[in-house]
Amino acid sequence: MRSRRVILRFLPLGLVTILLGSVMVWQNGVERRLGEDVNTSPEVVVSEHDVPVVAATEPSKAEKRAAPRAPSSAVPSTSLRTVAELAPTDIKSFSMVGVTWRSGVPNDAEVEVKWRHDGSWSRWTDLHNDVENTWTEGGRPGTEPQWVDQADGVAVRVRAHEPSTPRDLRVATVDPGKLSGTTPVAAAVGQPPIISRSSWGAKNGSGCDAPKYGSTTRGAVIHHTAGSNSYTKSDSASIVRATQAYHMNGRDWCDIGYNFLIDKYGQIFEGRAGGIDKPVRAAHSGNGPVNEETMGVSLMGTFTSTDATAAMKSATVDLVAWRFSDYNIPAKGTYSLGGKTLNRIAGHRNVVSTECPGAKVYAWLSASGGLRDRVEDLLAGGGGGGGGTPTGTAVPTGLKSTAQTSTSLTFAWNKVAGAPQYRVQLSTSSSMSNATYYRSVGLDETITGLKPGTKYYAKVRTIEMDGTNLSPYSSAVSVSTKSASSSKTDVPTGLKSTAQTSTSLSFSWNENGAPRYRIQLSTSSSMSNATYHRFYGKSGTISGLKAGTTYYAKIRTIEDDGTNLSNYSSSVKIATKKASASAVKTTAATTTTAAASKSVAVPSSKSFSFKGHGYGHGIGMSQYGAEGGARAGKSYTSILDHFYPGTGLGSKSGTIRALVTADSTDSVMIEGRSGLKLRYVASGKTLTLPDSIGGKKVIRWSIDPLASDKKKSTLRYRTSSTWATYKSTTWTGAAQFEASTMDLVLPSGPDRTYRTALRSALPKSGATNRDTVNALSIENYTRGVVAREVPSGWHAEALKAQAVAARTYGVRAITSSRHYDICDTTSCQVYGGADAEAASTDKAVSATAGKILTYGGKPALAQFSSSSGGYSAEGSQPYLKAVSDPWDDWSGNANHDWTKSVSASTIQSKYSSIGTLKSMQVTKRNGHGDWGGRVTSLELKGSKGTKTISGNDARSAFGLKSSWFTF
Structure with a gap:
């Protein structure tokens, strides 16, 4: 029997709001196992033991008699047979137990455990099969954990209605240690006391340090943890610690699965990291969209026949009412999400087939005077909660709309002394349902990407830098975007070229108050094979042109989203200057000089220390740059214009065929x-x-x-x-x-x-x-890509930019030369099917429906990567230029600057022909940004010879984040 014992030491953890690291975290839809940190907190010990598989046989008479429940309607047999079993086994003292596997356990199988306490064995206890969360959270399928208080022996059996072969079946036991005490966080406005992650000893350093967010919170899903109801108040923190350890090290999740946990004494514990007042995506419901846009609240205990305590109920009321007030959610009514129609306050069993949260708690949700009634009473200003509502701070005054276009609204308000930030809430409903939220450090906010001719309602409140609310919302103001027809403008006049170089033309025109302008440029008077360029204001420069070439230009007015507001002007004719031979030679010489660097010998440590910028190939759009641009108030069309200069917006519908690589069978x-x-x-x-x-x-x-x-x-x-x-x-x-x-x-x-x-x-x-191929509409395909490529909690304009880029990349891949158009991995772009979809990214896809980037009337090669590092790389197409990217450098981008140590032996092993590595030297760079830009040529000198490789070769061989590095 193989066993594995993992010792975790849990670090204090504050509210983590920074998005970290690799785009691969959300592309793959699988969170990564934590490393081990060391401090003085109590040990959490997780032990895992193999559960042997039992050879397939017909069920015995005893097994038939012992079958405790009827199978699901999909299973024709009522018999059960044991397919895996661990005999009673001595285990180091533990307090929680759960069972996990890689595959082969049917969804309707019974997974049972029993444990030894004070020398006596418990009865068999059925653990709820929790495989629903595997595809929404990743990791290993498994059961919910069972709190057993104190035990030193365990037995497991898995029984199924048909022959099954479980693979890599393990039982995990957890000893969470003991904490000296916990302290609730001081409550903000309307917030009940909450015990922070640092207080209960949460583990730090996980993939959830880069939290995923939904676009809003739309409801609450109530759960139970299962396990004993006889724990003491001092046990509660240990139960939470053990639950996190099981979720992270048994299920291979990035963090605890719930947003909040509440014990029978009314103590509320902060769950998954990311912010107690934010729509943090957790792993509680088994439905991806529901996980993203609801709060998962787990009541600690089993409530099949035992009711929740009064203290637990009051704390639940206070918590739900506080969060619902924050997002203006009514206590009653329904909404649709993830293919389900749910009550605003729902039980886990309403989302998937489960007993959770237990019959007693589930009945309390809808009972007269139950959870929904009490939250409704508290939201209306009554005393439905357990702790009341603290008085608020100053509410912003003077909220008004100062500017309107057909797709944008600008709001302003009066300053509140000492307010670090403000949050604007926007909705098309006076009840503020399905609202979106925008932060501002100033006293105004422009919100783009809105619908023409639509009435919106807005409120504003003050908040802390970490998002904690400092005041209630102001009263709502209403304002409408302009209709598309009312925004029509005159044709721009006065178009002329004000400057010319061998590779660029500068233009100016008479400004007429339009949101933006589009210049059409062509080498033909008929404007065939034209390129399109968007500008604000009354001037702009188009670069990357051919020397000594005649061009024709026209101009029109457009909306921020690219909608045409006027016809084109008459064309003007202008030529770029001819390139001089001396200028060409001077430029080449300058680049060569700037690119060269000093040869660096292998250090005495036998390890090179690399510094670098960005993550990925850097060509086209930087995903972190797009988010930074959106945070800076840029529309998605501005973002696309910046990263794909010279492209225009076209449209495309139809069908695409995606190869499903995970299905390796015929x-x-x-x-x-x-x-x-x-x-x-x-x-x-x-x-x-x-x-x-x-x-x-x-x-x-x-x-x-x-x-x-x-x-x-x-x-x-x-x-x-x-x-x-x-x-x-x-x-x-x-x-x-x-x-x-x-x-x-x-x-x-x-x-x-x-x-x-x-x-x-x-x-x-x-x-x-045979290969398995998913054939579907381009729009549904794009829905399955966007949330796999970027976090669904990012700004709407960044999500829209990603939607257009992903749709374009897919459309360009459509071919008749093979049996599929595009793969579903990072070799193409990551596609996760309907399971990958999220409400916020679906909105972005819908808002940009059919739009693709075009160049010369054809779909563009819309390459993108995680982070440009501040300057994109030149690609294979005229519109894939190296462009400065100041948006990439924002606090959430841990890839903008990075360091990495690489041993000389690692380099030698990749290029063994050089012998023992003696030195390295960058011999050429691309000339854009720090250190002369990205490495294009690197020379490795060794005892047996010299090898010249590209920067991308080095990136791959050395495990670097990008080819933009120095050492």
Whole structure:
């Protein structure tokens, strides 16, 4: 038997609001395991033991008699068989237990544990299977943990209704140690006392130090932790610590799964890091969008037959009312999110199939005088809570709209003495439902990306720098954006060229009050193959042009979002200057001189210390730069113009085919559901698939290569533990399952949801192998990309810029030369199907529907990377220029500046032909930014020879974040 013992020492942790590190954290949708920190806090010991798999056999009579519950409707048998079992085993003293696995445990399996306390064994206890959170949070499937107080022995058994082979099944036990005491955080306005993460000893240094945020908070989901109800008040912090340790080291999550936890004594504990008043995405509901836009509150205990205490209920009322007040959410009513219609205050069982939060607590939610009634009373100013509402501080006055366009509103207000920041709340509803929020350090805020001719309501409050509220909201003011037609302007006049170089033309024109101007530039008087350039004000310069070339230019007025406000002016004709031979030579010489650097010998430490800027190849849009630009008030069109100069906005609709690389089998297997069809791709003929066959529900469908002739395919189904062929179907060529959404069964993990069509595709005619391809609309594809590429809590304008770039990148990849258009990994751009979607990113996709970047009338190559470091890199296209990026340098970007130590032995191992490394020297850079810019040529000198490599080669071989470095 293999066991693993992990000792964690937990560091104090304040409110963490900085977005850290690699874009890979959110691309992959999988949080990373924490490192180990050392301080004087009590140890948290997590031990893991393998649970042996039991050879598949028919269930015994005893097992049949012992089956404690009926299976789900999808499972035809009522029998249970043991598929894995750990005999009673001595374990070092622990207080919490849970079970995890890699794959092979059916969703309806029973996972049971028992433990030894004071020499006596408990009865078998069923642990709730919590696999729903695996695809929303990542990590390992597993159960909820069970608090056992004190135990020194454990036994496990897994029982299923059909033959199953669990893979990498482990039982995790946790000893959280004891804390001397906890102290609630001093309450802000309306906030109940909350015990901070630092007070209960939260673990620091995780991937959740870069929190993910929803666009708002829309409701609350109530849970229970499960486990004993007989804990003491001093045990509560240990339970929270143990829960975090199990979630992080058993489930491989980045942090504890809940936003808040409340004990039976009324103590409220801060859960996942990121800010107690912010819409932090946690891992509580099993539904990604619900995790992003609700607060997960877990009541500590089991409430199947035991009711929550009065203190626990009062604390829950206070907490929910405070957060609902902050986001102007009513206590009652419903909303739609993640494919569900939920009450504003819902139970976990309303989101997924579970007993949580227990029958007693669930009944209390809707009871007369229950949670919803008491929160509603407290929000109305009554005494529904347990602690009352503290008096507020000064509310900002004088809120008014000072400017309006068809897509933007500017607001201003009076200064409040001592207020560090302000938060503006904006909604199309007077009740402020589905509001968006904007921070400002000044006394005004311009909000862009709005709908023309629409009435908006706005409020403002004062806040701390960390987002803590300092005052209630002001009264609402209402104002409407201008209609698109009312914003039409006259054609600009006076267009002329004011300066010319060999590679640029400067223009000026008469300003007429339009939001922006667009210049159309072409080398042809017919304006064919034109490029488009956006400007503010009354002048602008277009660079990157050809020397000694005649150009034609026209100008029109446009909205911030690119909507045309006028026709084009008449064209003007102007030529760039011819390049002089001496200038070319001087420029080349200057670049060479600036690029060279001193040769550096291997240090005595045998390790080079690299300093660098940025993360990724740096070509095109910087994702952190886009967020920085949005924070600086830039619209998404401004952001795109900056990173892709010379491109225009076009439109594209249609279908795209994404390769599903996680399905490494030759089958396309999906879960049974109503409304399924099978379509033969070549002929277009469809077959409607039944929900049940022979009176039994179809559990799964699968398109498989025919065993006797793998060039052909067949359709199979399963209603029990055995598979059958459906109506003797066989065919040649591709076929696909179709429905609004389908759950694809993957070989190494839980199901993943995809939209529209899942195709069994042949790489070439007559192939015997198959690939799984998701065919769907370009818009739905883009929805599955954006939240995998950037955090869904980022500013709306940054999300819109990412949506246009992602849509463009996908459209450009569409081809008829192979059986798919684009892959779903970082080799293309990351696509996660419907599971990846989030409300905020869906809004960004909808707001930019169909828009793509074009160049010369064709889709542009819209490359992007995590961080430019302050200057983008030149790419393969005229519009992929090296441009200065001041937006990239903001407090949340840990990739703007970085350091890394690389041993000489690492470099030698990658380039063994040079022998023992003696020195390195940068011989050429691209000339943009610090140190002369990105490295384009690096010379390695060794005992056996010299090797010249590119900066990108060095980045890959040395494990650097980018090719922009020095040492």
